[in-house]
Amino acid sequence: MTGVLFTCAGQRVDIVTAFKRAGARTLAADVNQLAPALYHADAHAFVPRVDDPDYVATLQTLVHEHDISLVVPLTDLDHGVLSRAKDELGAVVLLPRPEVVDALADKWLAHLLFVEHGIGSPDTWLPADVPADVEFPVLVKARRGFGSRGIYRCADRHELEFFLESRCLNAVPRTMIESKGGESIKGMTIADAELIEVGRLVSETVGLVGPANVQCFREPDGTHRVTDINPRFGGAFPLPTAAGSRYPELALALAAGERPEPRLGDFRAGLYMTRFFSELVLSAGPDGTLEPFAEELPEPLVEP
Numbered sequence: 172m173t174g175v176l177f178t179c180a181g182q183r184v185d186i187v188t189a190f191k192r193a194g195a196r197t198l199a200a201d202v203n204q205l206a207p208a209l210y211h212a213d214a215h216a217f218v219p220r221v222d223d224p225d226y227v228a229t230l231q232t233l234v235h236e237h238d239i240s241l242v243v244p245l246t247d248l249d250h251g252v253l254s255r256a257k258d259e260l261g262a263v264v265l266l267p268r269p270e271v272v273d274a275l276a277d278k279w280l281a282h283l284l285f286v287e288h289g290i291g292s293p294d295t296w297l298p299a300d301v302p303a304d305v306e307f308p309v310l311v312k313a314r315r316g317f318g319s320r321g322i323y324r325c326a327d328r329h330e331l332e333f334f335l336e337s338r339c340l341n342a343v344p345r346t347m348i349e350s351k352g353g354e355s356i357k358g359m360t361i362a363d364a365e366l367i368e369v370g371r372l373v374s375e376t377v378g379l380v381g382p383a384n385v386q387c388f389r390e391p392d393g394t395h396r397v398t399d400i401n402p403r404f405g406g407a408f409p410l411p412t413a414a415g416s417r418y419p420e421l422a423l424a425l426a427a428g429e430r431p432e433p434r435l436g437d438f439r440a441g442l443y444m445t446r447f448f449s450e451l452v453l454s455a456g457p458d459g460t461l462e463p464f465a466e467e468l469p470e471p472l473v474e475p
Contacts, residue, residue: 174237175197176262177200181208198239202218230256242263244266253266310323340432343416344363355407355444377400384407407446410442
């Protein structure tokens with residue numbers, strides 16, 4: 172029987188079982204112990220992540236130990252790695268040469284490949300090259316998409332510009348008066364047009380999506396040096412919220428399909444924040460659940 176190794180087996184029970192019915196001896200590998208395809212193969216193995224330096228070496232060991240003749244990747248997560256490791260694995264790898272794999276993983280390079288070989292392909296442009304008279308509707312796709320994510324239908328120029336250009340909806344500058352453990356515990360919102368512009372420029376240039384905490388220093392010559400970007404709500408979230416950032420409202424509007432306009436500079440400066448510890452006391456119920464403990468203190472037995 173021919174030994175077949177399935178990488179990134181995941182949920183592809185259908186493929187594993189089809190090879191078994193065809194007479195193969197199957198070995199499924201995945202990083203996730205709960206991947207269902209693992210348990211429909213004749214044998215299974217747990218392997219490192221695709222980006223782990225030991226990934227190929229681990230597969231090579233499996234090929235040797237299980238007398239594998241064929242390697243079948245079941246997602247495109249490891250295509251780039253495996254296409255370059257064909258000679259190392261000691262088995263036939265069902266993938267084209269690396270340059271083809273790379274092109275097909277990139278929507279723009281795939282388009283160029285199709286055109287080069289005379290294969291029909293829809294008109295496709297990079298963001299800076301979209302014609303002024305482009306006919307709508309059009310689709311915006313991430314160059315490296317996965318699972319049909321990052322695909323947007325644009326009915327007009329306004330929607331196209333929205334998806335092509337990440338726009339900063341608001342930026343609220345604040346000082347870090349005091350921090351503890353890397354988190355701001357005292358700070359103040361400030362009206363600083365230069366810092367607002369730094370926030371806008373950084374977020375739109377990097378292509379940030381969602382909240383971000385941009386940290387920078389202002390140098391004596393007036394320039395700004397960005398030291399860190401945390402793409403999440405920062406620990407000092409209550410301060411810009413109190414200042415009118417309306418970040419939750421903006422996020423909910425995006426989720427509802429709306430296209431809110433930028434509100435740069437629309438916040439209240441001069442607000443101070445000082446954070447403190449609080450606590451929540453819980454009591455265990457008879458069924459093991461935890462509930463907030465709100466019992467009143469008992470009355471004293473004797474008057475003080």
